Amino acid sequence: xxxxxxxxxxxxxxxxxxxxxxxxxxxxxxxxxxxxxxxxxxxxxxxxxxxxxxxxxxxxxxxxxxxxxxxxxxxxxxxxxxxxxxxxxxxxxxxxxxxxxxxxxxxxxxxx
Amino acid sequence: xxxxxxxxxxxxxxxxxxxxxxxxxxxxxxxxxxxxxxxxxxxxxxxxxxxxxxxxxxxxxxxxxxxxxxxxxxxxxxxxxxxxxxxxxxxxxxxxxxxxxxxxxxxxxxxxxxx
Numbered sequence: 001x002x003x004x005x006x007x008x009x010x011x012x013x014x015x016x017x018x019x020x021x022x023x024x025x026x027x028x029x030x031x032x033x034x035x036x037x038x039x040x041x042x043x044x045x046x047x048x049x050x051x052x053x054x055x056x057x058x059x060x061x062x063x064x065x066x067x068x069x070x071x072x073x074x075x076x077x078x079x080x081x082x083x084x085x086x087x088x089x090x091x092x093x094x095x096x097x098x099x100x101x102x103x104x105x106x107x108x109x110x111x112x
Numbered sequence: 113x114x115x116x117x118x119x120x121x122x123x124x125x126x127x128x129x130x131x132x133x134x135x136x137x138x139x140x141x142x143x144x145x146x147x148x149x150x151x152x153x154x155x156x157x158x159x160x161x162x163x164x165x166x167x168x169x170x171x172x173x174x175x176x177x178x179x180x181x182x183x184x185x186x187x188x189x190x191x192x193x194x195x196x197x198x199x200x201x202x203x204x205x206x207x208x209x210x211x212x213x214x215x216x217x218x219x220x221x222x223x224x225x226x227x
Contacts, residue, residue: 034215043116043205043218044156089155097209099146100216102155 006103023090118219135206141186142208
């Protein structure tokens with residue numbers, strides 16, 4: 001019940017495309033859903049986060065869509081660039097002060 | 113976001129030695145820090161929660177005597193891998209709880225290689 005399932009495992013898109021990464025959770029106590037971006041050999045960096053009281057949140061080229069009834073949320077990257085090539089992790093927790101449960105990660109490659 | 117540093121960034125040691133990794137919160141006081149382990153192309157696995165002034169809380173399956181955590185101040189937590197073995201080779205990442213938005217901010221990670 002603590003798992004967060006993430007898909008796809010890897011994704012290749014052309015520059016300008018809109019990669020979509022999906023996550024699903026079971027624990028209804030989760031109420032905080034951040035996305036992290038990780039480059040090789042670096043620590044994860046917080047991209048954007050959402051709470052279940054909204055269905056969508058945008059920050060720059062990154063958008064989270066949240067479906068509370070389906071217990072799913074997704075990350076969309078608009079106008080993707082080669083510099084967006086990284087591994088993306090979704091996560092979930094019960095409140096921001098609680099430990100995070102991470103998804104398995106999606107390796108994104110944006111080609112020219 | 114908050115700034116978190118780790119030292120060293122990379123360490124190579126011989127089997128049987130102990131290695132200490134430092135995690136520092138540079139711009140705010142962190143009463144709680146987390147330690148993660150990450151294998152190549154895998155997700156982050158939470159090892160323990162470090163609380164300032166008290167004992168760390170370890171996740172199931174993590175040996176507390178093997179991975180010693182000390183959180184002696186509000187800006188520093190240390191992870192000591194005792195009697196390291198090659199299977200301890202991994203990427204260790206800390207995070208701090210607090211700062212802007214009250215969310216977790218991660219350090220740059222420490223690559224440990226045990227020969």
